[in-house]
Amino acid sequence: MTMTEPGSEARTVEIHFENVSKVFGRDEDGGGGFRAVDDLTLDIYAGEMVAILGKTGCGKSTMFNMIAGLQEPTTGRVEVKGRDPFSQFDWFRGQIAIVFQNDRLLPWRTAIENVELGLEMLDRPPAERREIAQRWLTKLGLAGHENDYPHALSGGMRQRVSIARAFATDASLLLCDEPFSALDEITANRLRDEFSALVRENGKTAVFITHSINEALQIGRRVVVLRRPARIALDERLPETLSRDEQDAMRARIQTILSE
Amino acid sequence: MASASTVATRISKRVAIAVAPFIVLALVWQIASFGLPRYLVPSLVDVFWRTTDILTDWTQFRSALATAGRIMAGMIGAFVIGVALAFVMERSRAADKFLGPTLNFFQGIPALSWVVFAIIWFKGVETRILFIMIITTLPAFTFQILGALRGMSKDLLEMTLSFRPSRWKMFKVMILPSILPDILTAWRVNLGNASRVVVVAELVGATGGVGYELLQQQQLFDMAGALAWTLQLVIFVLVTQKIISGIETWAFKYRAQSERAL
Ligand SMILES: Nc1ncnc2c1ncn2[C@@H]1O[C@H](COP(=O)(O)OP(=O)(O)O)[C@@H](O)[C@H]1O
Ligand SMILES: [Mg+2]
Numbered sequence: 001m002t003m004t005e006p007g008s009e010a011r012t013v014e015i016h017f018e019n020v021s022k023v024f025g026r027d028e029d030g031g032g033g034f035r036a037v038d039d040l041t042l043d044i045y046a047g048e049m050v051a052i053l054g055k056t057g058c059g060k061s062t063m064f065n066m067i068a069g070l071q072e073p074t075t076g077r078v079e080v081k082g083r084d085p086f087s088q089f090d091w092f093r094g095q096i097a098i099v100f101q102n103d104r105l106l107p108w109r110t111a112i113e114n115v116e117l118g119l120e121m122l123d124r125p126p127a128e129r130r131e132i133a134q135r136w137l138t139k140l141g142l143a144g145h146e147n148d149y150p151h152a153l154s155g156g157m158r159q160r161v162s163i164a165r166a167f168a169t170d171a172s173l174l175l176c177d178e179p180f181s182a183l184d185e186i187t188a189n190r191l192r193d194e195f196s197a198l199v200r201e202n203g204k205t206a207v208f209i210t211h212s213i214n215e216a217l218q219i220g221r222r223v224v225v226l227r228r229p230a231r232i233a234l235d236e237r238l239p240e241t242l243s244r245d246e247q248d249a250m251r252a253r254i255q256t257i258l259s260e
Numbered sequence: 261m262a263s264a265s266t267v268a269t270r271i272s273k274r275v276a277i278a279v280a281p282f283i284v285l286a287l288v289w290q291i292a293s294f295g296l297p298r299y300l301v302p303s304l305v306d307v308f309w310r311t312t313d314i315l316t317d318w319t320q321f322r323s324a325l326a327t328a329g330r331i332m333a334g335m336i337g338a339f340v341i342g343v344a345l346a347f348v349m350e351r352s353r354a355a356d357k358f359l360g361p362t363l364n365f366f367q368g369i370p371a372l373s374w375v376v377f378a379i380i381w382f383k384g385v386e387t388r389i390l391f392i393m394i395i396t397t398l399p400a401f402t403f404q405i406l407g408a409l410r411g412m413s414k415d416l417l418e419m420t421l422s423f424r425p426s427r428w429k430m431f432k433v434m435i436l437p438s439i440l441p442d443i444l445t446a447w448r449v450n451l452g453n454a455s456r457v458v459v460v461a462e463l464v465g466a467t468g469g470v471g472y473e474l475l476q477q478q479q480l481f482d483m484a485g486a487l488a489w490t491l492q493l494v495i496f497v498l499v500t501q502k503i504i505s506g507i508e509t510w511a512f513k514y515r516a517q518s519e520r521a522l
Binding site for chain 1: 415416418419420421422423424425426429433434437512514515516
């Protein structure tokens with residue numbers, strides 16, 4: 001599917017939300033249930049780096065899980081690469097990589113074995129798996145820790161392993177759900193920079209969910225702000241470089257929306 | 261740094277603490293045997309010789325092995341069926357609603373009742389014993405494995421799922437390693453139960469096995485023999501437990517060790 005992004009050249013729509021609502025609870029029609037996502041319409045184009053910003057509990061993870069095919073919308077359509085990620089779950093093998101809020105490493109696997117996980121699902125030969133995993137661990141500064149079990153690594157190192165795990169499958173679509181929110185500010189900052197560079201270097205489409213305005217401005221080339229329940233309050237593309245004043249203005253604007 | 265000799269002292273201290281209760285027990289028994297009639301409380305020396313007699317005489321040792329084999333056959337059978345039932349119960353509410361209460365009901369039936377049913381329902385001795393062993397171990401296995409499946413981390417499950425694994429890969433990579441600790445614990449617990457049930461099961465007409473031999477000792481009024489045969493079973497359980505512990509140590513070396521005990 002090809003669509004025209006407002007004001008620029010034709011680009012492929014990678015993620016398509018059309019009047020999507022998600023209601024939790026018994027009454028599926030929204031009568032008695034809890035509405036986490038409300039009539040959300042949004043297109044994300046190939047190669048974009050979108051930060052999705054919203055207060056905790058506004059339905060970001062729910063939206064994320066619908067893109068990942070882990071949850072089904074109650075009403076509306078979600079399409080990823082033109083297909084339904086929930087009903088065509090297996091088709092997306094190797095197409096989507098995810099970095100979760102907590103590292104979610106398998107405790108019984110060493111760092112390198114954790115990085116190999118996705119490649120194993122793709123039936124890559126063991127030697128190739130090892131080599132790719134090793135390359136990503138090294139790139140993320142974890143050379144020498146390949147054979148450590150997760151419990152022996154610090155929080156920052158564990159999250160690096162989980163980033164390596166996501167990049168190792170070379171999926172074109174990268175989904176991140178507040179991946180740095182559990183880390184200290186210095187570690188988070190450094191990882192944010194490394195992460196942005198990796199995404200750009202590898203030409204990925206990235207959806208980055210966060211509740212931090214600074215993080216959204218640091219990472220996103222496009223910032224989408226959500227209200228509670230999730231529906232769009234602001235959708236802005238940022239220029240390559242933002243002057244300090246522009247940044248402050250943007251921050252203030254977002255702050256006002258979030259405090260409404 | 262601890263020197264080799266202090267390590268040795270520490271290890272021997274541990275061994276001493278581990279065996280101390282058995283030594284005390286044996287001493288009390290031995291002292292009692294001096295004052296009480298031999299046929300009530302036999303000397304441990306007699307028990308020891310009877311035990312070595314069983315271990316070195318093939319026809320007798322085969323009896324002990326037969327019992328061990330029956331325990332293992334029953335446990336393997338119950339385990340395989342238990343795993344299948346647990347997976348079905350985990351997937352289907354209806355199966356859970358039906359099988360849960362049924363297995364609970366089975367759990368309340370005494371082993372001796374199953375012995376009676378087995379004699380009425382089945383002809384072959386080994387079939388009867390296998391049936392009793394399976395049916396008495398099955399509920400516990402099923403509930404333990406079901407608990408393990410339900411207790412799996414939802415976070416890790418979703419993470420693995422997000423890579424779209426095939427069913428087999430999902431099982432190999434995520435499910436099996438998650439439930440393995442509980443499986444091993446279940447084996448440990450059920451082994452103790454099975455070894456107690458097996459002697460009762462062997463009353464269905466077995467012409468060999470620890471249960472049969474115990475019955476012989478009772479008719480001969482031979483306390484030393486009864487103890488020696490009981491010891492065969494206890495030794496089997498202890499050795500198997502030790503093997504399971506070995507597997508646990510090897511399989512869970514990934515776990516963090518706290519320097520302070522609970
Ligand atoms: N499986 C669920 N069942 C019921 N309510 C849920 C479920 N998942 C999320 N919610 C609710 O939906 C709302 C949005 O949750 P979530 O998407 O996790 O928010 P966020 O990620 O933005 O913090 C929250 O109020 C949460 O309690
Ligand atoms: Mg969340």
